[in-house]
Amino acid sequence: MTRRLLRLYPGDRALLVAAATLLAAGWAMGLLWAPPDRAQGDLQRLMYVHVPAAWTALALFTTAFAASLRVLWKRSLNADHLALASVEVGLMFTALTVALGALWGRPVWGVWWTWDPRLTSTAVLFVLFCGVLAVRRTFEDPQRRAMVSAAVSVVAFAMVPIVHWSVVWWRSLHQGPSVLRLDGPAIGGSMLATLLVNAAAVTLLGGWLVMRRVRLARLEMRAENRRLRARLAEVPQLAGISPRELRG
Amino acid sequence: MADWAYVAVGFAGSGAVVGGYALALALRIRRLRARPGDRRRP
Secondary structure, three states: OHHHHHOOOHHHHHHHHHHHHHHHHHHHHHHHHOOOEOOOEHHHHHHHHHHHHHHHHHHHHHHHHHHHHHHHHHOOHHHHHHHHHHHHHHHHHHHHHHHHHHHHHHHHHOOOOOOOHHHHHHHHHHHHHHHHHHHHOOOOOHHHHHHHHHHHHHHHHOHHHHHHHHHHHOOOOOOOOOOOOOOOOOOOHHHHHHHHHHHHHHHHHHHHHHHHHHHHHHHHHHHHHHHHHHHHHOOHHHOOOOHHHHHO | OHHHHHHHHHHHHHHHHHHHHHHHHHHHHHHHHHOOOOOOOO
């Protein structure tokens, strides 16, 4: 049953095994090995799931941006599938980031949510990329769908640097960058190592999910083409025309 | 102790969300592979 459900290609399987192994190690390090924070105690362990989810989400929106530029330049449907997959998986990780942030914020800040620059910009980013998926649903023609959603993705990507720099540009309740700093990371060695292992694991997991979503997008397009071909065959004047020719 | 409850919910919830999404993808892929003819008509 599980084997049939997963039915993985060798590349998929290697990526999944690497991600699962790193994640198991990362979670063990985060829960058992890394020391508790001096100020926040064990609550700080939420960082090992919250931060990797946030980084992966931003990396996936950057991938969607690059794929969208390729769609606009080359009109490539393969790039469109990659953009769709990156946006969808990126949204899943963004939702996870916000939920984990709320879970962390409640005991530390005393609130589940506050209109802080980092939280607000992340919410806007989430809504914009939800818009990309919404726009996709309004077009039946794959080529037009790809072009319009690529244009919206490029616009939505403008929020990514704003989310990243929000804690630097504005006064924020959210802590500032603690790893990507010019003067070096501001967290201890064992905490940093744990964070980086978890970040690598979640990045690989994100990559694996994107590969699966791309595969699904291809299967959906084939099914769509089959349906269109079957409908064309019902009209004698149009029989023999391929869906691609029809879309012109 | 309450701190660990938040941590447990965070880790388990993350696993459930990502696992649920991966399962949903697997089911949708299987459904499309299982019906190559895709007889549904819009």
